[in-house]
Amino acid sequence: xxxxxxxxxxxxxxxxxxxxxxxxxxxxxxxxxxxxxxxxxxxxxxxxxxxxxxxxxxxxxxxxxxxxxxxxxxxxxxxxxxxxxxxxxxxxxxxxxxxxxxxxxxxxxxx
Amino acid sequence: xxxxxxxxxxxxxxxxxxxxxxxxxxxxxxxxxxxxxxxxxxxxxxxxxxxxxxxxxxxxxxxxxxxxxxxxxxxxxxxxxxxxxxxxxxxxxxxxxxxxxxxxxxxxxxxx
Numbered sequence: 001x002x003x004x005x006x007x008x009x010x011x012x013x014x015x016x017x018x019x020x021x022x023x024x025x026x027x028x029x030x031x032x033x034x035x036x037x038x039x040x041x042x043x044x045x046x047x048x049x050x051x052x053x054x055x056x057x058x059x060x061x062x063x064x065x066x067x068x069x070x071x072x073x074x075x076x077x078x079x080x081x082x083x084x085x086x087x088x089x090x091x092x093x094x095x096x097x098x099x100x101x102x103x104x105x106x107x108x109x110x111x
Numbered sequence: 112x113x114x115x116x117x118x119x120x121x122x123x124x125x126x127x128x129x130x131x132x133x134x135x136x137x138x139x140x141x142x143x144x145x146x147x148x149x150x151x152x153x154x155x156x157x158x159x160x161x162x163x164x165x166x167x168x169x170x171x172x173x174x175x176x177x178x179x180x181x182x183x184x185x186x187x188x189x190x191x192x193x194x195x196x197x198x199x200x201x202x203x204x205x206x207x208x209x210x211x212x213x214x215x216x217x218x219x220x221x222x223x
Contacts, residue, residue, distance in 0.1 A: 004154070041197055043155070043213040090154070097147075101212060102154040 004103035023091030032074035037088040117214035130187040147202040173182030
């Protein structure tokens with residue numbers, strides 16, 4: 001099966017902890033993304049990564065960082081989580097100028 | 112900065128009815144227009160896209176684009192319960208079809 005795969009599905013953690021979410025795509029795409037979907041279902045792009053070039057949405061706090069080992073993997077690390085980081089984090093991928101394919105998301109709850 | 116607005120926020124229609132969802136955008140240089148559908152707990156998935164003014168039909172779904180009025184819409188005929196989902200419109204510009212700005216979504220419920 002070719003798709004975008006994310007782990008874990010859910011994660012609950014305390015304020016101040018570090019978390020890391022994994023994403024892998026088997027679609028052969030050259031660009032990967034992280035989006036945040038808030039409690040009102042608004043999707044906002046956080047990062048895009050293509051050929052080792054990282055484009056960052058300037059509104060993203062510095063405690064968030066993407067990590068890539070190759071073009072099929074793009075993980076997301078949050079250094080010290082805060083309550084407002086509670087959301088669904090969606091990984092996605094595409095190949096130039098075409099449809100963006102999304103994973104099912106990781107739901108983060110910060111307590 | 113692109114501003115994408117959707118209406119209505121939520122919609123309940125009976126099975127078999129025609130449904131219309133609306134999306135407006137602020138950047139007149141926008142080039143790519145998408146509708147995504149997200150079933151509860153699932154990944155958003157592209158439903159349809161349009162790149163030039165006019166209309167495009169795929170099965171029960173039709174997308175209209177009017178760039179001059181900064182508006183595009185999705186129409187569903189013969190709505191089915193399986194169409195119940197969150198519908199997200201998205202717009203991208205010269206940066207590429209994959210640089211998406213999303214609206215907040217319309218929650219559609221089709222009542223059997």
